[in-house]
Amino acid sequence: MTERAAPSTPARSARVNGLNRLLMRLLKIAIISTLLFMLAAEMISSGPKTRPPMVSAVAWVQWAVSMFAIGVYIWYRPGRKRWIAAAALASLAATGLDVLVDQGTRGVGTAELFALLLLMLFAVRHWDAPPGRWVAIAVGAALSVLGIRLFAPEYEGAQVGGIVLILMAMSTVIGFGAYFRSLDKLRRETQEEVRQAERLELAREMHDFVAHHVTGMVVLAQAAQVTSTDPKKAFADIEEAGLAALTSMRRMVKMLRNDDSGAGTNPLGDLAQIEDLVDRFNREGTDTTCFISPELAGNVAPEIAATAHRIVREALTNVRKHARGATRVRVVVAAASGQGLEVSVRDDGRAARGRLAESGGGMGLLGLGERIEAVGGQLRAQPRPEGGWETAAWLPRAAAETA
Template identity: 40%
Template structure:
């Protein structure tokens, strides 16, 4: 609306010039300004091609033919700069390499429609170069952040795969040992039934872990390592409370015994990251509440704090902001979900729902 008002004001202010040049300038300005309006149906590249074609055609017609006596072109120029920034930052590489210079040429050419272009041509050229350079810098930063985010997600999936190795190896080893013991001791009756029951439970646990972590790639040569669980969660919260705000940890009765190992490991990783974020981003927090309970979809982990003032840390100490992205990747790979954001009562809250069996969905 602001750009259209600028075009309308220019049309009224320059109405005394010859009809044809005046009509071309106003019509081009209106079309280009409409192209700058964000639209979900028409992508920025499509609107950019239309704006560049209309603006360059109008400029060529007026420069080669009858010049306009006076051209402000403020609304059209701003619209072209907005489209230029959007195309350079968001468009695919080849499209940006072709459409970007065309939009820049349209920005520089628009003032040349005037009989006496003057200083406005230089200003338009400088603004075009500045906007293009700044948009190119933002494009590089966006690409680097996407690469970093992909690396974090890949690392999290590899970590999941290592845990899969540990869990499956543990349960399969137990199955083999119990099966050999049953075969060599010739168990019968109740002892045989109890042994088969333990073998069945171990096999079900191993299969459940594999189904929850399906499609997760494992790095060749990865070495097994201990998988953290709820005991490590308690130790981590106690250590945090000794140097930070008190932590209230509550776990549903019986859930600690029935929680699968891979889910317990995910709970530990989420709690560890959340407590780290409390130190970084909620330095004034007076309490942290951690709750783990059973829900119809599986196990729900909720972590909340009442802080709101970040700690004074350097950029390297503060990190790149990818911790939650990695945890979200872990939760989704297990068939669950993770959400984080401001709490209704103030402070910050993180909620993760993790399925307890392979057939659960979140």
């Protein structure tokens, strides 16, 4: 259903999404800056009796591997798991080189360690994505042995304790990755369930539209038989009705077949049933009035009438759920310019806050917008300057064929 709470309004939702993107970008910049600073500090740091790693050629190889791992984190996108695998294999090779060549200095890899932990999060979250699950296993192996070059072997138990700490951190990251993966899976399953339910309902109601057009064709044919109508005109009218039926059928079949159609393609209801919606809503205790322009009767395509009914139904449900203190609701379905009509639902309530406002699921506004765009219309949902909320849409009287 459409949401009126802050996250669901087009303008405010855009601001919230923009703020979230900005915060995520700033967080990523902070992480990258920290990793680079950590890597630079590793290269130049030294103890009382040890030289800095920058004097060793092996350390520069490890520096390059760390920079590569950081770069993979910077430019990683879903579907680029091969680069994660490359970073893990490079880390394993750098650790093997450290074991084979005694460089006489402490190894470099703390920044690489944190970068690989972040990449492990992505690898687990996109567990089933190509090139396969072995990528996460490779990253785990690289992290497990990384402690060999980070902790001095001369201190008894230092490497063992360090590896244990790394394994604990890795298990935490794996847990977060699995949690995010379960959220992604739940979201996909929920969307698919909504789409499947909408398609089934659309399939059940398709015969109503087909019957409407076919009945019109039959009436035209019967009228031509009993009147002195010009046969050419009668055939032209029948042809026009047939083309309208084919267009309507093609549009609905496209909705049924489109995997990305989203929610909200339910074609139930017509203009005559809008008053029933308003009456039921009025009986629930809110002063609700309705006006439907008489000139629209019989001059609106079935898909458009069903879409107008859906707009009113969703908007009234939205008022009931989110409009605190609403005392008046005005529903208007009137003729508009450009051979169209405007459907509007306005109230004087205030936006709800808390769990009730957040319980809409985030699908309503998207689904309603897609339904309206599918017939060539435009949706507007926004706060009113004088207070309250407005859900309005311009619709053509005859549905436009979508590309």
